[in-house]
Amino acid sequence: MNEYIQRIIDWIEENLKNEFSLEGLASYMGYSPYYCSFKFHQATGISIRRYILLRRLYLSTEDLANNRKIIDIAFDYSYSSQEAYSRAFKTVFGVSPREFQLNQMPVQSFAKLTINQGEGGFRMNIFRETEVEQLKNRKQELFDQDVLNILNGQVMYEEFKNKKLMGDSDYIPFNEAMCVNATTTSIFDHAFIQTRAAGHDESEENYRNKVIKPLSNLFEKNYNYIVLWFGEDMFCQMNLLTILAYLEQSQYNGKVFLNSFREDEFKVSQTELTLGSYYSVYKEVLVNHRKPTNELLPVMYQAIELFLEMQTENNRVIKYISKNKHLPTSELLKRLFEVFPTVGYGDSQYIELIDKTK
Incomplete structure (x- = not known):
């Protein structure tokens, strides 16, 4: 078939x-x-x-x-x-x-579908060092000591930090999944930690150690530049929206750059962002699950549309699982990753949906 x-x-x-x-x-x-x-x-x-x-x-x-x-x-x-x-x-x-x-704004990619690709089909390719070098040629100032790179997740953080891909700048990970569970209007305070920890079924201490402590440089140091490394899928874009909202909440006044990329390849689209409306979008979308009233980058606009659809009981992923629930969970997971790359869910998010649907 x-x-x-x-x-x-x-x-x-x-x-x-x-x-x-x-x-x-x-x-x-x-x-x-x-x-x-x-x-x-x-x-x-x-x-x-x-x-x-x-x-x-x-x-x-x-x-x-x-x-x-x-x-x-x-x-x-x-x-x-x-x-x-x-x-x-x-x-x-x-x-x-x-x-x-x-x-020339970043958009979500929609590549030709290939059913049941080989295992390497959706891995980020090995040429990210080359891509970063090209960025360095264009924006040398983003490789200095007064730059903070915020990376979407621990794995990406460890590779960037260990290889010093961005030179002498600082690196921190954002280890969250803001596209699931409830959140609060204030970001990274005690109420936020309580709410997010409960949603992930974790203790507050574990949540602090996993999510908050790695962000300490963001809270404690001043930077002229912040570079945000987030994929273009919905999972990454909701994390990105949260960080941008926090920068506005904390009244950050330096320059902000988004390095957007696709998860199955590492072609970076770099955009300088202007802060000003992301906190209101965060409240509209992630807190209240409503459409934003501000104009956004296409890649975030597309991700928000998908996020809001995923809040409905009969969204496209649920429909797909329902039609294929006869499959073993391992096979169904593999297919979900292939069919819905713009969602960006990990194993735990998909398994929860599979368990609910089956």
């Missing part, structure tokens, strides 16, 4: 710039349109039309980055008009194609 789904994906990819016809796909595959549509959704967690929409829009960001005319891009991807393309683009990314073209 995986080979069958991969054939569908390959056909779609070859015809991305043509007007889509489910009947044409069904004829190619030798099955009914309903069967093709049903099996694709069962295996990938999204509809064929949604997959095509996201792939076209994601690929179009490369054309925008290369300053192609927006109307030409729209017709290239089979939109009836520039307006139709712009509406679809803003719905997915939260900004217009023109805004994206002018500001």
Whole structure:
């Protein structure tokens, strides 16, 4: 069946710039349109039309980055008009194609799906030293002693610190999963620690040792620059939102840079951020589970949309688990990692959902 789904994906990819016809796909595959549509959704967690929409829009960001005319891009991807393309683009990314073209903002990647990749398919590649060296050539000042690098998780922190990838600057990890469990309006105070520890079913002492103590440099030192290393998936972006909200809460007045990357490769998109609205977004989204009222980077906008969907009882991950709950947990976990890279959950978050659904 995986080979069958991969054939569908390959056909779609070859015809991305043509007007889509489910009947044409069904004829190619030798099955009914309903069967093709049903099996694709069962295996990938999204509809064929949604997959095509996201792939076209994601690929179009490369054309925008290369300053192609927006109307030409729209017709290239089979939109009836520039307006139709712009509406679809803003719905997915939260900004217009023109805004994206002018500001070159990071977005969530939506790569071609490959069903049951080899084990190395979703690991970050080994060339991060090369990528960091290129960053150094562009921003030498971010490698000095008055710079703090905040890294998403202990594993990334240990590699960066041990290899001194950012030179003589300081390194700290943010060992949290802010995309699950309740949080508080104040960040990193006693109420926050109580609430987060209870959500993770940990003692306050263990939570302090795991999450708060490693952040001591953030609380105790002053830095001219803070560099945030967070992936583009929803898990990482909710952690990023929390750190940005804390910087505003603590009235940090230095410069802030986001180094955004995909988890399965290490191509860094560096953006200088302006503080000012992230604390209000944090309260709207993570505390109250509401849509933000401020404009955001596309990558965070997309992650928030996914985060809010994940708060619903019948979200796309729950649906996928329900349709595949006959599988052993180990196999289902493997598939969830492959099918939902933009979610970014770890084993514990997925196992909790599997246990609830099964």
